[in-house]
Amino acid sequence: MVVRDVLDNGLRLLTESIPHVRSVSLGVWLTRGSRHEGDGWPGIAHFVEHMLFKGTETRTAEDIAQTVDSVGGQMDASTGKENANYAIKVLDEHLPLAVEVLSDVVLHPRFAPDDIEREKGVVGEEIKMVEDMPDDLVHELFLERFWSGHPLGRAILGTADSVNRLNRDVLNEYFSRVYTAGNLIVAAAGNIEHGRLRELIERAFSGVSTNGPGPVEVPPVESGLVYVRKKDLEQSHVCMGVGAYRQNHKERYAALVFNTLLGGSMSSRLFQNVREKRGLAYSVGSGLSAFRDAGLLSIYAGCSNQKVDEVVRVIMDELRAVVAAPIDQSELVRAKDNVKGSLILGLESTWQRAAYLARQEIYFDEPFTLEETLAGIDAVRREDVARVATELLTRTPVSVAVVGDVSGFTVSGGELQVAS
Numbered sequence: 001m002v003v004r005d006v007l008d009n010g011l012r013l014l015t016e017s018i019p020h021v022r023s024v025s026l027g028v029w030l031t032r033g034s035r036h037e038g039d040g041w042p043g044i045a046h047f048v049e050h051m052l053f054k055g056t057e058t059r060t061a062e063d064i065a066q067t068v069d070s071v072g073g074q075m076d077a078s079t080g081k082e083n084a085n086y087a088i089k090v091l092d093e094h095l096p097l098a099v100e101v102l103s104d105v106v107l108h109p110r111f112a113p114d115d116i117e118r119e120k121g122v123v124g125e126e127i128k129m130v131e132d133m134p135d136d137l138v139h140e141l142f143l144e145r146f147w148s149g150h151p152l153g154r155a156i157l158g159t160a161d162s163v164n165r166l167n168r169d170v171l172n173e174y175f176s177r178v179y180t181a182g183n184l185i186v187a188a189a190g191n192i193e194h195g196r197l198r199e200l201i202e203r204a205f206s207g208v209s210t211n212g213p214g215p216v217e218v219p220p221v222e223s224g225l226v227y228v229r230k231k232d233l234e235q236s237h238v239c240m241g242v243g244a245y246r247q248n249h250k251e252r253y254a255a256l257v258f259n260t261l262l263g264g265s266m267s268s269r270l271f272q273n274v275r276e277k278r279g280l281a282y283s284v285g286s287g288l289s290a291f292r293d294a295g296l297l298s299i300y301a302g303c304s305n306q307k308v309d310e311v312v313r314v315i316m317d318e319l320r321a322v323v324a325a326p327i328d329q330s331e332l333v334r335a336k337d338n339v340k341g342s343l344i345l346g347l348e349s350t351w352q353r354a355a356y357l358a359r360q361e362i363y364f365d366e367p368f369t370l371e372e373t374l375a376g377i378d379a380v381r382r383e384d385v386a387r388v389a390t391e392l393l394t395r396t397p398v399s400v401a402v403v404g405d406v407s408g409f410t411v412s413g414g415e416l417q418v419a420s
Helices: 044-051 061-069 092-107 113-131 134-146 160-164 168-178 194-204 252-263 269-276 305-324 329-346 350-364 370-378 382-394
Strands: 002-006 012-017 023-030 074-079 084-091 184-190 226-230 235-244 281-290 295-304 399-404
Touching (some): 002 194, 044 074, 044 084, 044 113, 044 168, 061 074, 084 350, 092 194, 113 160, 113 168, 134 226, 235 281, 235 305, 235 382, 252 269, 252 281, 252 295, 252 305, 252 329, 269 305, 281 305, 295 305, 305 382
Parallel strands (some): 012 184, 226 399
Antiparallel strands (some): 002 012, 023 084, 023 184, 074 084, 235 399, 281 295
16 A cells, blocks of 8 residues: 655655565655756765765764664665665664664765765766776767757766865755755655654654755757767677657657567567677667656667677668558567566565655656556557657657777768658
């Protein structure tokens, strides 16, 4: 059973009771991410996430780690384009401790100057690491140019320069402005009782500021691109893409099914025709990224430096084919069953259950059941997939970015047009 509450200070609480498990996954979601940083401090949202684990007013970083480890718990955090989250998973009997530790971490960071300077080195190494992971790098370079000049196109980690300029005053100002009750969602799933958790959360979060400015969100404008970053690698990495739907778009279920049959599974068209039948790439697939006001359908392939042209051509042929010909009914059923199966299997985790609740609150302002989601997927028809494919793939040319030891790779806009 899912219960939604709004506390007096504006903090939202969502719980799902799963009595047959012994664990509880508890998360605090901040409804602000890297797109909300403003132009002055790229990477500050991610840096603050790191700093929250470096110590509070009453606990050192070691104290935090030892407390969680002493009960066999697990703790983690992440920062995205539109949110950040802090999570802890414990046995149900340790729920009060979990609330105590997690609230302390999220609400009372110390921001000690020595810790800040040390963490600048850690994040600096994280930024460098992207350069050594070309499959990640090509996506970052693609986004940076596809949504040129927009916060959604900016790297979550920031830059070495922007991180090095951070200081205690800047972090405190950002934290006090952003980490307010109206921007926080607490979601929990597992062997819990809602009323008991509410009492714990009310006490732990009673002192949270209720004031804070609303976000400034301007939709991005897509920029067509053909970009090559020459890098001495044994393999080239290709990212292709077009704009897609926002998170709460009415066509979101049809888009999920379309992505699955295009490149989101081992039986998909791209995997079968690029890898299995032609042997052009070891890794190939497609994915959907969706935000409040924009989305992206991206295709990735890792291939020989000498086969970039052929891989791009074959992918374009597959995109044209999925627009030109009707979707086979058996292919549709297989893709829908894949989407439903992946969703259900993922939600067997209490952490994924909590995250599912939080995402619904962030993008829809209300929880809805798994059955409602499955019904939405079941309702997708062949003509819905065909309509989505046509709308996404023919409104603008397909953009492409390549990272690798490529020479002479050129492609005109016309060659990347799915339909004339």
